[in-house]
Amino acid sequence: MLSGDQVVIELRGVRKRYTRDIVALEEANLSIPKGEFVFLTGPSGAGKSTLLRMLYKAEEPTKGSIIIDGVDLSSLSKSQIPQLRRKVGVIFQDFKLLYNKTVFENVALSLEVIGLKKSQLATRVRQVVEGVGLADKLHRKVVQLSGGEQQRVAIARAVVNRPPIILADEPTGNLDRKRTTEVVALMEELNARGATIIFATHDDALFENTHRRVLQLRDGKIEEF
Amino acid sequence: MPLGIIFKRALRDIRQNLVTHVMTTIVVALTCLVFIFFSVFSINLQRVADRFGKELAIVVYVKKDLAQEKIPTLYQKIVSMDGIENVKFVSSEEAFKRLEGYFKDEKEILEGVDPLFLPPSFEIQINKAVYNPGRVRSIASALSKWPEVQKVQYGKEWVDRLESFSEAVRAAVIASAVLLLVMAAFVVSNTIKLTVYARQDEIEIMRLVGATNGFIQGPFLLASFFQGVSGSLAALVVGLFCYEYVLNIIGQTGLIRSLHLQFLPPFYMVIIVLVSGIFCMAGTAMALRRFLKL
Incomplete structure (x- = not known):
């Protein structure tokens, strides 16, 4: 569980360089309190995905520190990484689903890894799949679903174990306007239930009239939009 | 993670990837079969040499x-x-x-x-x-x-010849066993690697949703142990069948009967099955290692 209502995501002077010329982040600082919903924007290749990947320790910063729920990620051992990832639900731009498995099996995976009992697991999966509007497709193979439906399966998998932090990497990138609105509404609902959300997108229309904080990645720096 | 859950997940994985699993098992069985044929030949050759020597x-x-x-x-x-x-x-x-x-x-x-x-x-x-x-x-x-x-x-000459023959057989057995093991290691580990590579997306997703290395590795290792054991058992059955068949054809003469040929000793068979299982597990563990780094 996250402690208190303090800052849960923090970047201090983070630099990420792949080579001397390819710089994703340069002296990036960021502070996100518990329960906030922020949009992260910037052109393609600006480093949005890199930033998110560093938050769940799929990549390491070249310099600086990243603190999640008071824990400096550089201090985590390999065996502690799974614990971090159970606290951080990730919705991937390319969905990362198991296409030859059913909706149920895909969503249940997040609960199997935490060792939830079979009966509890089935109930929880049904509830969440129903929540994303796919109750009638629970036992369909993912490959038989449309792009929008697959995206909702990815969301269901990311939130089924009730993570306090959700990172959404272009979750509406492959969706039409109607589906995009549905996904944003779903994320708003998760945030209303207490989840801290970073929603990465390059679609300006999503945050044009929002009261949410919008962070922009420009030349490796994070700026308030 | 409890062994029961690993067992269930391993069975589910086998069911869902049955074709790959069967192909790997066949490769293991063929490798074991070559090894078994060679072992039966060398063991009996040694027995014949020893038998003649003991009569001296x-x-x-x-x-x-x-x-x-x-x-x-x-x-x-x-x-x-x-x-x-x-x-x-x-x-x-x-x-x-x-x-x-x-x-x-x-x-x-x-x-x-x-x-x-x-x-x-x-x-x-x-x-x-x-x-x-x-x-x-x-x-x-x-x-x-x-x-x-x-x-x-x-019978000095006979003893000397027998000794050099026994040594040659022993050297051939060791050299061939090493060669076969290297070949088997190469074929089986590459087959296992292909199996693991075919499921690398699944492994990556499991890691991203917070699975521990034990959770990911357990079913893979157990399934590969099954492959090793079932492949070697199948090879032993086929090998025994072939041995009996050949013996029925050539074993009618008094000379062959007097040699008291035999298939592999039971202890040797148990060792083949266990080593095969452990070998497949080790191969899988090595193939998985690169996917479980960070």
């Missing part, structure tokens, strides 16, 4: 002028040597009788010949449990140095 006896001819009362002492001396199973004294008279028996209808050849012209001897059987050609040679060499002994015969 050492004959110690005693000096003719040795006093009769010294024979029991000499007998005790020989019996007390290491590696001796049986010692039989053949007196000059008995040796003459054997000679007569050899000539049968042409006994007249021996007429007028002194029945004591043949030297008395001891016929020595080497203990079969500790038999080896080197030991025969060392016993014969030791005996020949005794003052009471006139001559020692032990």
